[in-house]
Ligand SMILES: [Zn+2]
């Protein structure tokens with residue numbers, strides 16, 4: 662690598678790191694942090710906590726503890742990883758869209774329905790949100806059920822304190838899988854809607870954040886990874902995963918293993934029988950068995966999944 666390529670790569674990675682605060686596509690966009698703080702105030706107010714609000718919001722062990730530093734280093738490392746190993750392949754999404762469109766044309770000829778511009782935007786956004794959410798659930802379920810995938814996903818669950826950056830504490834292998842899933846869903850749906858709308862999609866300005874994503878993040882998505890137990894009324898928790906329901910997902914109690922695996926919608930958990938409501942749960946602790954040893958450092962989080970998989974293979978062939 663030449664010196665200025667290295668410099669450019671570092672610069673791009675820095676931009677991605679900063680985008681966590683200034684891009685509306687990120688959960689950690691400062692506006693969402695502000696609305697999250699307001700919702701946190703509501704929880705604080707109702708809990709009749711005696712300490713000051715700022716102290717309640719920023720406990721040292723949550724923001725400056727060992728677990729948090731692993732989160733922060735993962736954010737920086739994954740930004741670099743994204744520039745080098747993921748960024749160059751994002752174009753694949755457009756190829757998938759192109760070939761999906763070609764395939765439909767060949768199979769069915771010209772589409773008999775022809776969606777208008779507004780219809781296309783509405784249906785396309787709904788389809789992306791619902792299908793995206795379903796595939797996120799499915800991949801998440803597989804990560805919990807397939808032992809070698811669980812080794813990588815354990816990195817996210819190894820956090821013993823949750824803060825909004827824990828969202829991005831994921832192993833680079835999981836990052837690759839998640840991006841492949843997003844490209845696939847984006848590509849196939851874009852291809853289908855391009856076909857159904859007689860290539861209107863090409864002319865649409867691609868909205869980075871759709872309305873649903875914005876509402877979701879506005880409603881305190883940041884509090885999912887936090888110590889603040891924001892719950893929704895029970896009937897809403899059957900539709901949308903509340904922050905506390907995601908905290909239950911991180912619980913180290915066997916009762917909560919493989920529960921609440923949904924991202925935005927709770928309906929998949931409800932359909933597959935993995936939904937747990939907030940009202941059934943009180944105090945929880947976060948982490949996995951190996952949280953305090955193997956997964957307590959940045960390097961430990963990067964290497965342990967590979968070491969664990971290697972060891973299980975060795976056992977298998979002994
Ligand atoms: Zn999980």
Ligand SMILES: [Zn+2]
Pocket residue numbers: 817827828886907911
């Ligand atoms: Zn999580």
